[in-house]
Amino acid sequence: MVGEFVVRPVGRVESPLTDRAQAPKQGDEGAPDCWLVFEPAMADALRDVRVGAEVLVLTWFDRASRDVLAVHPRDDESRPLTGVFSTRSPDRPNPVGLHRVTVLAVAGVRVQVRDLEALDGTPIVDVKPVLDRDTER
Amino acid sequence: MVGEFVVRPVGRVESPLTDRAQAPKQGDEGAPDCWLVFEPAMADALRDVRVGAEVLVLTWFDRASRDVLAVHPRDDESRPLTGVFSTRSPDRPNPVGLHRVTVLAVAGVRVQVRDLEALDGTPIVDVKPVLDRDTER
Numbered sequence: 001m002v003g004e005f006v007v008r009p010v011g012r013v014e015s016p017l018t019d020r021a022q023a024p025k026q027g028d029e030g031a032p033d034c035w036l037v038f039e040p041a042m043a044d045a046l047r048d049v050r051v052g053a054e055v056l057v058l059t060w061f062d063r064a065s066r067d068v069l070a071v072h073p074r075d076d077e078s079r080p081l082t083g084v085f086s087t088r089s090p091d092r093p094n095p096v097g098l099h100r101v102t103v104l105a106v107a108g109v110r111v112q113v114r115d116l117e118a119l120d121g122t123p124i125v126d127v128k129p130v131l132d133r134d135t136e137r
Numbered sequence: 138m139v140g141e142f143v144v145r146p147v148g149r150v151e152s153p154l155t156d157r158a159q160a161p162k163q164g165d166e167g168a169p170d171c172w173l174v175f176e177p178a179m180a181d182a183l184r185d186v187r188v189g190a191e192v193l194v195l196t197w198f199d200r201a202s203r204d205v206l207a208v209h210p211r212d213d214e215s216r217p218l219t220g221v222f223s224t225r226s227p228d229r230p231n232p233v234g235l236h237r238v239t240v241l242a243v244a245g246v247r248v249q250v251r252d253l254e255a256l257d258g259t260p261i262v263d264v265k266p267v268l269d270r271d272t273e274r
Contacts, residue, residue, distance in 0.1 A: 007141065056235065
């Protein structure tokens with residue numbers, strides 16, 4: 001048995017996307033620009049995030065199903081059931097989303113980004129810089 | 138105010154690294170090979186993870202400080218204090234680690250990987266495939 005840990009969101013996504021049916025499967029497949037709205041207490045954590053940076057945003061898919069262990073990738077029934085650890089399905093035991101986005105604007109604790117496929121209101125867990133080893137770590 | 142969410146670890150890291158002082162700052166800076174030991178209930182989620190695959194492992198840095206908002210990168214006091222959202226410091230409000238690793242072996246719910254800089258016993262939150270857009274998303 002392993003313990004449990006509490007995620008306290010550091011902010012929320014503001015997006016025109018409001019339901020999963022309209023959301024693209026990946027951020028570079030037509031996601032609208034949206035805003036990351038951070039808690040005021042997070043200003044110091046955020047202070048070095050700059051316009052033009054590519055960053056990784058971790059979210060909590062709060063409308064996902066956590067008891068799903070295998071899915072048809074991209075909801076395509078013709079594709080074989082695949083263990084969720086080999087897919088980016090939001091339905092998974094700990095529904096953390098990982099999004100690589102470009103920062104378009106910073107206004108206080110509001111950060112506008114491109115290529116984020118999360119629904120409006122999605123909690124933000126963390127932001128990390130992209131570390132290049134030519135690819136993300 | 139935003140709600141809270143509970144992370145239920147899907148496994149733990151088995152590593153010869155037992156304290157932060159000896160851990161490398163990034164996995165490709167000399168991290169030893171180690172094992173991801175999953176909960177038996179996660180077998181279906183894991184079933185398509187193959188030897189040779191590069192995957193992203195998300196961990197929970199359970200020995201990190203969650204009230205740290207700015208750090209000297211890489212513990213180098215000569216570098217200016219930097220907001221944690223622009224660093225990979227384990228000390229951050231939600232201490233989720235993101236590790237790109239190569240799968241060396243799979244034995245039931247035990248998965249051996251290269252380049253994981255997590256300490257022994259670190260809880261595993263999730264595993265995701267690397268999606269190439271030449272870089273990680």
